[in-house]
Amino acid sequence: MAKVIVYEEPSLEEAKKIVKNALSRKKNIYILANCSVDYFGRSSSHLEFGERLIIIKSDGALLIHRPVGHSPVNWQPETSYIDVSYDSEEEVLVMKALRTRPREVVAIKLDNIFLIVEAELYDSGAFYMHISEKEIRDILATNPEILGEKLTTIDVEKKVEPGFIDLYLKDKKGNVVVVEIKRLTARVDAVRQLKKYINSLKSHMRTEKIRGIIVAPSITKKAQELLLKEKLEFKQINIEALSKYVGKTEKRSLFDYLK
């Protein structure tokens, strides 16, 4: 079971020892403190002093969260090294998280620490994500009749020069059918993507006719227009209906959660 140690209002010198020790033991560290943050790397940024939550995970992931908003204001997805030192001149605890590739640094200056929590967490729970684009693709590959006509699957994730074709099929007339799948509303960029693949195929073989189909639960107006202009097709699919093809997908509905 989790081991959790709480330090309330440590001095900066005490905090330095606590954090260094916790880092060396690869604990999870959560700090509530008044701090400023500088970032330098692919871009650079400066965040003035304010009260935030600093998270250092056992694998070195670093996150700095403000009191509002989903996204961390600063972060380091993986750190090669976190340096902790006390700057007696500025009277701040300095934590520098380094990353080698890309070469980036996040430097945090803490001048008032409210809380440090050191935690050893056990988490081996499996995570299941249902109906990803990959799942839809595999269902359609084995059941191409879902698209409403007789089709034969030739290839899945077929490599062409500019990328990968989700589904590469042939229709009953022997035409090549290129399918681009979107799990959510298809937008103009999906149509562009499909056109790109078709252009690539056309440059290699000139004899056969090539059809392009966007498969998605819905499509934006602009995407529909571009589709018509490019003489491509759209096939609407019902994602919920597809779930019956997946054994392990749970049949719970939003309604069950809201009850």
Place this chain on the structure above:
Amino acid sequence: MAKVIVYEEPSLEEAKKIVKNALSRKKNIYILANCSVDYFGRSSSHLEFGERLIIIKSDGALLIHRPVGHSPVNWQPETSYIDVSYDSEEEVLVMKALRTRPREVVAIKLDNIFLIVEAELYDSGAFYMHISEKEIRDILATNPEILGEKLTTIDVEKKVEPGFIDLYLKDKKGNVVVVEIKRLTARVDAVRQLKKYINSLKSHMRTEKIRGIIVAPSITKKAQELLLKEKLEFKQINIEALSKYVGKTEKRSLFDYLK
């Protein structure tokens, strides 16, 4: 200054009161607990029981973080309502975070709570991000001579059918110059993007010559090849050197941070 209250190992019934109260006062809430998570909405997922950090921010943002990794395993960027109840049958505290658009729900079941921290944080610190693509574009628009020749800026973010041209200029010979800017290494997709804009322009006006320039600190080999094939140009810029055109950008280098 921050007000922080720490509750160590509360019972589930106590936790229910603490969380409900903190939610109603729009506090930041941090919970260390053994929990399972179900998500249903644009996609759906199930996470088995394990020890994690649950963050509820004062604006309703919800994050569930495992002990490793940058990204939260489950989240709700904004919640319209968080319901907290005790399920006496399963002996778990249930927190359901609802979102109306898109209609989504994250349901957390907690069966063992190690720590709850309730915090009122004050954070008004400004955040400065330096040299975005937009900034580079504006600097080049007002100082096109940086590109190494006499150019006149005609338009910024010019709308053409497939999108927006970063910079639309004329050179001293009166040729149209289309510039695509990348803040980091330019890749093949940047070249494709540029080509797309030029094609669009060509279809509208046939008299003038159109040049295309990729402006970036560096370019990949593949992009360079495509560039040559398409008879387009690459102009290297030094982002550091551009910063002198931005008043508020700090002149600190990576070296200063690493010292």
Place this chain on the structure above:
DNA sequence: GCCTAGGTCCCGTCC
């Protein structure tokens, strides 16, 4: 390592 594409992407911006 680079490249490609997906994501419950999130987020800003413009219509």
Place this chain on the structure above:
DNA sequence: GGACGGGGCCTAGGC
């Protein structure tokens, strides 16, 4: 509100 493109996107998968 929908739609579209950017991001220090992050992450997974190929080569």
